[in-house]
Amino acid sequence: MKLDRLDRRILAVLQEDGRIANADLADKVGLSPSACLRRVRMLEEAGVIDRYVALLDQHKIQRRMDIFVEISLTSQASEVLEAFERAVARSSEIMECYLMAGDADYILRIAAADPGDFERIHRDHLSRLPGVTRMRSSFAIRTVTRKTAFVLDVED
Numbered sequence: 001m002k003l004d005r006l007d008r009r010i011l012a013v014l015q016e017d018g019r020i021a022n023a024d025l026a027d028k029v030g031l032s033p034s035a036c037l038r039r040v041r042m043l044e045e046a047g048v049i050d051r052y053v054a055l056l057d058q059h060k061i062q063r064r065m066d067i068f069v070e071i072s073l074t075s076q077a078s079e080v081l082e083a084f085e086r087a088v089a090r091s092s093e094i095m096e097c098y099l100m101a102g103d104a105d106y107i108l109r110i111a112a113a114d115p116g117d118f119e120r121i122h123r124d125h126l127s128r129l130p131g132v133t134r135m136r137s138s139f140a141i142r143t144v145t146r147k148t149a150f151v152l153d154v155e156d
Helices: 005-016 022-029 033-045 078-090 115-124
Strands: 065-073 094-099 106-112 132-139
Touching: 005 022, 005 033, 022 033, 065 078, 065 115, 078 094, 078 106, 106 115
Parallel strands: none
Antiparallel strands: 065 106, 065 132, 094 106
């Protein structure tokens, strides 16, 4: 789907406030409410808008620590990669997982309350991942920036 200027403006506003009323969204992007709603529905149906979520403050829910875990697997065979990825997808404690180029095969992001909580996550989740030969964990000292909105060129 090719996004035009109005689609990008709608998406930019929705990334900042996914709960905005359609009438307010229409006003911000310069469309009638019915035209705006049609465009939003098309963006949803095309999968450009994947889903709507509530972003939680990690500190206020007692998940103050970010830990990045580099994973090396026994091999790059499809069955090893697929088994690992299925296990990661089932783990509620793994917030993000990226297949990497470079030294590590994957990088995971874990959000933990404290070192003891990370120890539990390591014991109950990470140590049970299939095909792992090496894990190296790095603890973030502080989050400098975390963004959820993509930059969209709203001007043509």
